[in-house]
Amino acid sequence: MGFHLNLKFMRKFIFFAVVFFLTGTSWSQNLPIDFERSEHNFSAFGGAQFTRDKDPLRINNNVGHITNTGGDIFEGVFIDLKNGIQLDSAKKVFFSVYHAEGDSFTFQIKLEKNTSGEPDIYVQKTIKNSNWHHDSFDFSKAKVVGTNAAVNARGRYMRLTLFFEPDQLKTGKYCVDDIKGFASNLPPMSSVTMPIYDKLVWSDEFNYSGKPNSEKWHHQVIPPNNGGWFNNEIQHYTDKKDNSFVGEGSMKIVLKKEKFTYGNSTKEFTSARLNSKFAFTYGRIDVRAKLPSGSGVWPAIWTLGTNVGETGNYWGRDAATVGWPACGELDIMESWGHNPRYVSSAVHTKARYGGVETGGISLPDPYNNYHVYSMVWSPEKIWFLVDDKEIHTYHPEVRTAENWPFAKDQYILLNIAVLSQVDAKFDSSRMEIDYVRVYQKAITTAVNGAPNETGAALYPNPTSNKLFVQGMDRYIVYSILDMNGRILQSGSLKGQADIDVSKLAAGVYELLLNGDDQWVSSGSNAIFRFVKE
Numbered sequence: 001m002g003f004h005l006n007l008k009f010m011r012k013f014i015f016f017a018v019v020f021f022l023t024g025t026s027w028s029q030n031l032p033i034d035f036e037r038s039e040h041n042f043s044a045f046g047g048a049q050f051t052r053d054k055d056p057l058r059i060n061n062n063v064g065h066i067t068n069t070g071g072d073i074f075e076g077v078f079i080d081l082k083n084g085i086q087l088d089s090a091k092k093v094f095f096s097v098y099h100a101e102g103d104s105f106t107f108q109i110k111l112e113k114n115t116s117g118e119p120d121i122y123v124q125k126t127i128k129n130s131n132w133h134h135d136s137f138d139f140s141k142a143k144v145v146g147t148n149a150a151v152n153a154r155g156r157y158m159r160l161t162l163f164f165e166p167d168q169l170k171t172g173k174y175c176v177d178d179i180k181g182f183a184s185n186l187p188p189m190s191s192v193t194m195p196i197y198d199k200l201v202w203s204d205e206f207n208y209s210g211k212p213n214s215e216k217w218h219h220q221v222i223p224p225n226n227g228g229w230f231n232n233e234i235q236h237y238t239d240k241k242d243n244s245f246v247g248e249g250s251m252k253i254v255l256k257k258e259k260f261t262y263g264n265s266t267k268e269f270t271s272a273r274l275n276s277k278f279a280f281t282y283g284r285i286d287v288r289a290k291l292p293s294g295s296g297v298w299p300a301i302w303t304l305g306t307n308v309g310e311t312g313n314y315w316g317r318d319a320a321t322v323g324w325p326a327c328g329e330l331d332i333m334e335s336w337g338h339n340p341r342y343v344s345s346a347v348h349t350k351a352r353y354g355g356v357e358t359g360g361i362s363l364p365d366p367y368n369n370y371h372v373y374s375m376v377w378s379p380e381k382i383w384f385l386v387d388d389k390e391i392h393t394y395h396p397e398v399r400t401a402e403n404w405p406f407a408k409d410q411y412i413l414l415n416i417a418v419l420s421q422v423d424a425k426f427d428s429s430r431m432e433i434d435y436v437r438v439y440q441k442a443i444t445t446a447v448n449g450a451p452n453e454t455g456a457a458l459y460p461n462p463t464s465n466k467l468f469v470q471g472m473d474r475y476i477v478y479s480i481l482d483m484n485g486r487i488l489q490s491g492s493l494k495g496q497a498d499i500d501v502s503k504l505a506a507g508v509y510e511l512l513l514n515g516d517d518q519w520v521s522s523g524s525n526a527i528f529r530f531v532k533e
């Protein structure tokens, strides 16, 4: 729901997303890439061609041959790495390149995490050698694709893309060999599976009549931006029953054409914006709703950090410590009337200067039919679902204060905004919400040595130095969280593993095990609560 993004940047972002959607996934394998094995096979896009063939200068050596056909300014080749390049301690990626025509050329290596949440990065330079040129790129001085901002890259990158003469329509023949870097020894990202949150902790079924239950909902009516709202919205929000009421099993939020004055500010439309008086960290939220329609009409089901300093919201009174987007914003469902029937989900954080990570789906008729809009929010990854179908995920590999403000409470917002392109004949439209349900995990209190339903066992409990985890035969990722959901320690385990907890202060903690379905039969995570003495 947040603020509008830079469209130019977004276009470039969309372009890359489309390219990779069309070209699919190449064969996964590991560094170094020396083209001596058949799996060292890149996928070409944008008109480029790739073959694995003989070195033009040295017999008995195979190299990658890339031909630019001049078909697109972003023609290139990419490969998906099985374990990725890790840029935490070692920051350099080594390579050899060769230009058949012998002219100088610009060479770029772009790295992507293949998970949303962090920008793609690149390093490039102009190379003048006519022979093989052996060099390295320092990714501590990488640039962000789209903004060209400098960044000291960290974490694991899974996709490696090569551009010769990027941003230019140029034909040419190039060779590449011996791409080396620090291969990650972490287990593949796919081992993080969706947790099952199945204990209902808060809900409103709207099985009553009248105003929304004031024990559960707060009306946000004070316009925080000089008498108005952000994003050039042209409504006031009210707590009038005309704009929000409950009956026949659902809550209605009604956007109306109606002159309304708040303070000195008069607007032509009224609507409602509700804040939940309940906030939570991690869990699943399901909202079953029918949407309003019309050009310029902008309904949203979303969450914000309770620490957002915004005048008039329910939580701002006590908890405001940061602004937007540092508080974090999770858009479970947004829809814009100018793009009918399309619903999308997005994540806003400080990491992309408030920019968004987004994904969506077109529904046949979200106006007359109920759909369930859901978010599953775990300590590592967030899934957005429509009718249980995944439409977007957010999974930064290295979570920082900038890209992951999501280890703190968020509260729920339900509203309809309206933008100036609304039809002159627009009269009113409404969102109907059948229910809002929040689920969290039923936590296993680990009994000393007794396996839980996933087959894992933890002992001793309480412990002073080490926790032994037994019962898995595959890599899993673990995190130790404090009771505020903050991750204090994480890593990967295999076999009869132990975790050093000697540095933790005495207290109660949770151990989260992100198994895969080879180990955790339900495909879910397991959470144990343990006591450090």
Ligand SMILES: [Ca+2]
Pocket: 034, 035, 036, 061, 062, 063, 177, 178
């Ligand atoms: Ca080779």
Ligand SMILES: [Ca+2]
Pocket: 205, 206, 207, 249, 250, 433, 434, 435
């Ligand atoms: Ca209901």
